[in-house]
Amino acid sequence: MAQASAQLLFDESGQPFIVMREQENQKRITGVEAVKSHILAARAVANTLRTSLGPRGLDKMLVSPDGDVTITNDGATIMEKMDVQHHVAKLMVELSKSQDHEIGDGTTGVVVLAGALLEEAEKLIDRGIHPIKIADGFDLACKKALETLDSISDKFPVENRERLVETAQTSLGSKIVNRSIRQFAEIAVDAVLSVADVETKDVNFEMIKMEGKVGGRLEDTILVKGIVIDKTMSHPQMPKELKNAKSTLFMFNLQVAILTCPFEPPKPKTKHKLDITSTEDFKALREYERETFETMIRQVKESGATLAICQWGFDDEANHLLQANDLPAVRWVGGPEIELLAIATNARIVPRFSELTKEKLGTAGLVREITFGAAKDRMLSIEQCPNNKAVTIFVRGGNKMVSWSYSSIFRIFKFQIIDEAKRALHDALCVIRNLVRDSRIVYGGGSAELAAAIQVAKEADRIDGIEQYAFRAFADALESIPMALAENSGLAPIEALSDLKAKQIETKNSFLGIDAVFAGTNDMKEQKVIETLLSKREQISLATQVVRMILKIDDVRVPDDEKMGSY
C-alpha cells in the first residue's frame, strides 16, 4: 500500500492528522531495511563473543558503572554485563541466558552460531529470498543437523569417574582456572555425584553450596563434604582455641542441635505491654529472664547436644551462660544454611526449646573453624556428616602477584578471580549434571559441528526448491564454530578447516576436530575433548529459533530517544 511507509497523513486541506499517539516521536523501520539492521546488530554482539570461544579463547574485561571489574570468558556473563541497549541485540543476550539456564555451558557457542546463521541469512536476503523461506530452510536443516548429532553421539560411561573428570576438564579448559584444571574437575565431579539422584536423573543444585574467600591460591580450593558457613563460634573462648591455631575443635560423634529460636525469653507475637508497678515485679522479671536462660540451656544440655546452631542471635548474657556450660554455639546462621545443615546432619530443625529431644539432633563427625593466613577471617566447617547429599565447594583465589599490590583496581581484580572461578565451576557442574541426565556425548573441538555441516551440505543437494540455499547457508554457518576455534588458537583458520573437512570426509571419522591446544592430534576422542549431546543439540536448536524470530520481524517501532540500528 502506498501509505505503508508514510507516517503522516494529510487531509484535503493539507493539514496533517495523527492516528497514533506520539507517532512523530516514534522511529519506524519496515521491510528488508528492518531485517538487515537487526542482522547487523545481532552480528555485532556475536562478534564480541567470537574471540572467547575455545580453550585458547581470550577473556573480556568489563567495567560496570560502579567501577567493578569483571574478567571473564563465560558467554552468558559477558552478555549480561555488557548491558546491551538494542532491542534485537537483547534477544541475543536472552539466547545465551537461556542456554545458561538450561544447560549452563556453551553459552558462547550458541551466540556465535546464531551470529553466523544471520550472516548467511543476510546474503540470501540480498538475493531476494523471502525471510520466512530462509527460516523454514534453517529449521529443516536444523532437524537434519540434530539427527546427525544423534547418530554420531557416543554413550558415556557415567559410572566411570575418571571419564567424568575428563569431561569437566573440557569445560574448564577455556577458563581462568585451567592452571589447576584437574583439581577443579575432580571437585565438580565429586560434588555432582554426591548430590545426584541417580534414579530420577535429577540433580538439585540447591544442595551444592559455593563459598568463596579471598586469599590463598586457586589450588587451595576444596570440596567439603558437609557445610562451610561464614560464621564463628559465638564466644571467642569456646573450644576452638583449646587446640592449635590452624584447625581446631575436633569433636567426634558430635550431636548438633539446630534451633530456629533465639536464646531469649519467648515473646508473644501479639502486641503486649508489661506493667511493672513495683520493685518486686521488676525483680521477678529479672529472675524470670535468668530462669528462662537456664532452662533453655538445660534443655539443650539434656537433649545431649554438644553443639547448638541457632538461626537467631543471643545476647551476651546467654553467650556467657553457654560458655560457662561448655556448650559451643553458633549464632545468626542464615535460613538456607540452616536447611543444608539440617539435611547434612540428619537433624530436625527445632523451633522451640521445649521441643528439643534426642531424636531431633543431628550428627557430624567433625566441626572445625578454619582460619586463613594472616587474615582474621574464620569460617566454620561441619564435616563427616551422615548424609552426603549436601556439599560445599570452597573456592580460594587471588594470586601472589596481586597480593602485594594494594592499588584499588588490583584488589577488585583479586575478587573477580574468585567469581570467575565460581562461574567456571558452575559451568563444569552443569556439564556433569547434564551427563547424569542424559549420558550421550559428542566430541568437541568443533568436530561435531563439522560433521553436522558435512551432512547438512550433502542433504542440500537432494532438496528441490529454494530451501536448498538455506541448507547450504546453514552448513556454512555450522562451520563457523571450528573456524572461530582455529582462529582463536592462532591457526590459519581456512587452511585448518579445509584440511580437517577433507580428513573427516575421507576417513568418515566424525571425531576429528581442531587441535586447539596443540596436542598433536586431531582426534578429539584421543584428546578426550567431550561435550554433552544435550548441550550441542540445545545450542543448535536455540540458535535456529532465535534466528527465525529475528528474520520474521519486518516492522519496528521504537520511541525516538533510543538510538536505532546503530548498536
Next chain:
Amino acid sequence: MMRPPIILLKDGTENKQGKGQIVSNINACMVVADSVRTTLGPRGLDKLIVDSKGHTTISNDGATILKLLDIVFPAASTMVDIARSQDAEVGDGTTSVVILAAEILKQMKPFIEDGVHPQLLIRAIGKACEKTLKELANLEIKISGEAELREMLVKCAATTLSSKLVSQERTFFANMIVDAVNTLDAHLPLNMIGIKKVNGGNLHESRLVKGVAFQKAFSYAGFEMQPKKYTGVKVALLNVELELKAEKENAEMRLTNVSDFQAVVDAEWNILYDKLQKIADSGANVVLSKLPIGDVATQWFADRDMFCAGRIPQDDLDRLMAACGGSVLTTVSQIEDSVLGKCGKFYEQQVGSERYNFFEECSKHQACTLLLRGGAEQFIAETERSLHDAIMIVRRAKKNDSIVAGGGAIEMELSRLIRDQARTIEGKDQAFWMAYAQAFEMIPRQLCQNAGLDALDVLNKLRHRHAQGEKWAGIDIHREAVGDNLVACVWEPSIVKRNAITAATEAACLVLSIDQTVKNARSPSGGQMPGLPGM
C-alpha cells in the same frame, strides 16, 4: 460591518464535519490496517514494538499489535475495538477483521467522494452482509463423529498456528492444544488451562501436563527436608496463614505478672500447632496455601514427612481444585478427608533453571497445564499468544463444529456469490454490492503479497477456478500455487469468518455514519499529548 462571531464551543475545541471528515476517517482506518497488513498468513512477518518504557514486544497477533500502537485518532480506534472484540469472541482472525473492514471502507471511499449519501451505502452493505452470512451458512461443512471431530480440531489449530512464530511445530502444538482443551469440562473454561513459561530449552520440550504444574514457591528453611515425591497424594488446599503471628491485629495485651508471659506464648504456639495437627490428622500429605506458610509450619511438616508450599497463586489453586477435586478451605476446623484433593502422583522436578511442582494423574481431570519452553523471553511470550489464539479456536470449534476452507478460499467464494447476487439488483445498489464483493478479495490478495507471490496472477487464477465451480480453491502458500484448500487441510472454523464479516461490516458502517467529530480541548493538566492539530 463585521458581526462578532458566535462562539458555540469552548476555545480550542476541534470541530470538523462533512464529506471531508468521512474521507479522513476512512484514511485513518486504512493507516491502522496498514500497520498490521503484513502479519497476515503463513508468510506474514512480525512486528517489533518498543514502548515508551523500553519493553519489547514481538508479535504477529493483530489485536496485540493494535493495542500496543496506542491509537488516538477517534474514528480509527474503531479498528482497534473490532480487533479486540474478535479476539474476545473467537480469539483468532484479528488481523483479517481489520484488513477486511479497512478494505470495505476503501471500496466505499470513491462513492463518498462522488457524493453518495453514506446512509445509502450503509443500507446496501448491511444487506449484502446479511446475504453473505446466509451464503456462508450454506457453504460451511459440518463435521461429525468423534475421530473426525478431533481431526478437525487439530487442523483448525494448525491453520491458526501456521502464521505464527511456531509454525514449524504446528502439528506438535495443535495436538497438544486439542488434548488440553479436551481435558476441560463442558463449559471449556479458559482459565483451567494454565500456561507456564520457562526460558530456555527447545520448543519441542514444551509439554502438556495433564494435571497441574507450578513453580516452586518461596520456601523457608526446612523445605528441602520435605519429601518431594508422593504417590496417592491427598492435597489440602487452604486459604489459611500458617504462621506464628499475632492472632488479632491491633490488640494489645497487658500483662501484670511475668508468669503470664509464658502462658501467652504457649497459647500462641498452641493455636498454630492445633491447626497443623488438624491438617495432619485429616490424612493430607501435601499442603498448599494461598497465604504464606511460615518457617515453623514448614519445619513441622518436614518433621512429619509432609510437603507444603505457601503463597500459591489463586489460579493455580483453582486449577488444582478442578483437577484433583477437594475445595479451598478458609479454616482448618472442618478439614477432613472429603475436602482433600486427590491425585496419583506428585513430584518436584527441574525445568530449565526453575524447580517445578507437578501434580499428575488427578482424580477429576478437568485442568491441565502447558509448559512452554523457548529460547528467549519474547519468543515464549509470542508462543503463548499464538497458543492462546489456537486454544480459543479449538474451544470455539468444539462448540461449533462446522468449518470452511482457509487460505482465501472462502473469501473468494463469498465474493463470487455476492457478485452474482449483485447482478440481479436494480439501481445503484448494484455498484455498492459489487464494491462490497470486491473487498473480500483483499484477504487472498494480501496473502499473496505477504508471500511475495504475484497477487494479480493468483487472483485471476482463483477467480477462474471459482467461476468453474471449485468452491474451495485457495492459495497454497507452501507450494506457492492455487489448490483445493479443503483437501490441503487448511481449515478454519466458520464461526471465525462469520464473526469477522459481521464485525468488519459493522465497523465500516459505523465509520461511514460519522459526519462530524467534536473533540474537546485537552485540559492543560493532561500533559502535552499532541491532539489532532488542524482538525
